[in-house]
Amino acid sequence: xxxxxxxxxxxxxxxxxxxxxxxxxxxxxxxxxxxxxxxxxxxxxxxxxxxxxxxxxxxxxxxxxxxxxxxxxxxxxxxxxxxxxxxxxxxxxxxxxxxxxxxxxxxxxxxxxxxxxxxxxxxxxxxxxxxxxxxxxxxxxxxxxxxxxxxxxxxxxxxxxxxxxxxxxxxxxxxxxxxxxxxxxxxxxxxxxxxxxxxxxxxxxxxxxxxxxxxxxxxxxxxxxxxxxxxxxxxxxxxxxxxxxxxxxxxxxxxxxxxxxxxxxxxxxxxxxxxxxxxxxxxxxxxxxxxxxxxxxxxxxxxxxxxxxxxxxxxxxxxxxxxxxxxxxxxxxxxxxxxxxxxxxxxxxxxxxxxxxxxxxxxxxxxxxxxxxxxxxxxxxxxxxxxxxxxxxxxxxxxxxxxxxxxxxxxxxxx
Amino acid sequence: xxxxxxxxxxxxxxxxxxxxxxxxxxxxxxxxxxxxxxxxxxxxxxxxxxxxxxxxxxxxxxxxxxxxxxxxxxxxxxxxxxxxxxxxxxxxxxxxxxxxxxxxxxxxxxxxxxxxxxxxxxxxxxxxxxxxxxxxxxxxxxxxxx
Numbered sequence: 001x002x003x004x005x006x007x008x009x010x011x012x013x014x015x016x017x018x019x020x021x022x023x024x025x026x027x028x029x030x031x032x033x034x035x036x037x038x039x040x041x042x043x044x045x046x047x048x049x050x051x052x053x054x055x056x057x058x059x060x061x062x063x064x065x066x067x068x069x070x071x072x073x074x075x076x077x078x079x080x081x082x083x084x085x086x087x088x089x090x091x092x093x094x095x096x097x098x099x100x101x102x103x104x105x106x107x108x109x110x111x112x113x114x115x116x117x118x119x120x121x122x123x124x125x126x127x128x129x130x131x132x133x134x135x136x137x138x139x140x141x142x143x144x145x146x147x148x149x150x151x152x153x154x155x156x157x158x159x160x161x162x163x164x165x166x167x168x169x170x171x172x173x174x175x176x177x178x179x180x181x182x183x184x185x186x187x188x189x190x191x192x193x194x195x196x197x198x199x200x201x202x203x204x205x206x207x208x209x210x211x212x213x214x215x216x217x218x219x220x221x222x223x224x225x226x227x228x229x230x231x232x233x234x235x236x237x238x239x240x241x242x243x244x245x246x247x248x249x250x251x252x253x254x255x256x257x258x259x260x261x262x263x264x265x266x267x268x269x270x271x272x273x274x275x276x277x278x279x280x281x282x283x284x285x286x287x288x289x290x291x292x293x294x295x296x297x298x299x300x301x302x303x304x305x306x307x308x309x310x311x312x313x314x315x316x317x318x319x320x321x322x323x324x325x326x327x328x329x330x331x332x333x334x335x336x337x338x339x340x341x342x343x344x345x346x347x348x349x350x351x352x353x354x355x356x357x358x359x360x361x362x363x364x365x366x367x368x369x370x371x372x373x374x375x376x377x378x379x380x381x382x383x384x385x386x387x388x389x390x391x392x393x394x395x396x397x398x399x400x401x402x403x404x405x406x407x408x409x410x411x412x413x414x415x
Numbered sequence: 416x417x418x419x420x421x422x423x424x425x426x427x428x429x430x431x432x433x434x435x436x437x438x439x440x441x442x443x444x445x446x447x448x449x450x451x452x453x454x455x456x457x458x459x460x461x462x463x464x465x466x467x468x469x470x471x472x473x474x475x476x477x478x479x480x481x482x483x484x485x486x487x488x489x490x491x492x493x494x495x496x497x498x499x500x501x502x503x504x505x506x507x508x509x510x511x512x513x514x515x516x517x518x519x520x521x522x523x524x525x526x527x528x529x530x531x532x533x534x535x536x537x538x539x540x541x542x543x544x545x546x547x548x549x550x551x552x553x554x555x556x557x558x559x560x561x
Contacts, residue, residue: 390511
């Protein structure tokens, strides 16, 4: 029994996705060497992460992949390994798949990529080099000795990466792209069939190309593309790299969420009026592979207090840890402006899932008995005392006027 | 009206004087101030002589002067310090102005010269109207100042 428990514990510790369902479809070409010989370590990595990998072998006569059945998405994740098969899945289905929240991992190489998948990547702003273009770097060969890692959230390692039979992607200015590794300065992609290196036969040159690129949509669905399968194959399996990339793409790392959003009036009222002091708090958790843990050390979480324009943009400071979430908060005075205001936290950092929380509250103006009385304002003492002086003076005048004797007025009275 | 009449009477006299002075080519500025001083003196003297036997008119005029001074004081303060409690400024300033207007009305109604104009309004009625209007004014001003 103890032995059995010992066997089970590694499974319990194993990382897994935060999503309840994380079935993975792995697409592989039957005409390539046997899958088990090539990618057994990759398959084992997926299995260890509880991603329930399912192998789909596609060939020249195979049916298109059935990603949907009866209108429901059958898989959470899709992993496409280098393939030359045609019509495995069409572009629209792939786009729908990501729009529904599915994650796609595409590994290609210089023997070409399935056309529909390329069109799908092009829609996202990733332009991999076409069939026949070869990644060449005479200084570094097929290994990136010091990879230019652009995003430490996605990829933690900076160790050498094997990049054999590679293709390179050019990127559009899509702001949802997460470039991870840039091509070395000494590299270029060249069309081998052309035979001659010139402007028409090169896809990229130097650091304008990218080797590992991620994308995260507004719905937090992730897409990843890399141009070489070398690190994923058993013969040169790079565990750290593959683990990081799989974890990121299939929603195991870089996953944060807002757990609670609260705000209250410092003076204890349930609503807000102008110039009240308010406190805003948001709890943020990070998925550490097994459970949600506090997302600490965040220096750039900002709150906006918006009515059409942001009246405030404040950096939230860490306050305390509460139920596996780190509470960030700030206290500020509501501006001298009434209307519908929105507390808005929009946290979009490359590599992390997006947080977009907003709460709209009415801010009322002062009620007519909440303004300061005139005598509380020192300036008005002058006006107040002169108004009183008028009244007192008037009264004195009246008394003197009535009781002072006067012949003429007396005469008038008799008249 | 007596005051105005007095002024109207003095004006031709001043004109005559200035006509005689202008004949000499002396400094105009100095003569202007002298003339002004003269005319004011004449006006004041005529006012004193006309109201010699009417204490109530003088009393009313003293109250009017007091109101004018108070109004000017507030306006200057407002110019210098700013009109922050604007309602208080309006209240205080309008109190003096309105009281001035009401008092002038009383003065008009208590003049012998205007007897024909305000036919049928006894001095008691005039005073009663004045008191009622003033009290209403004070009520409004106090509430407006808050």
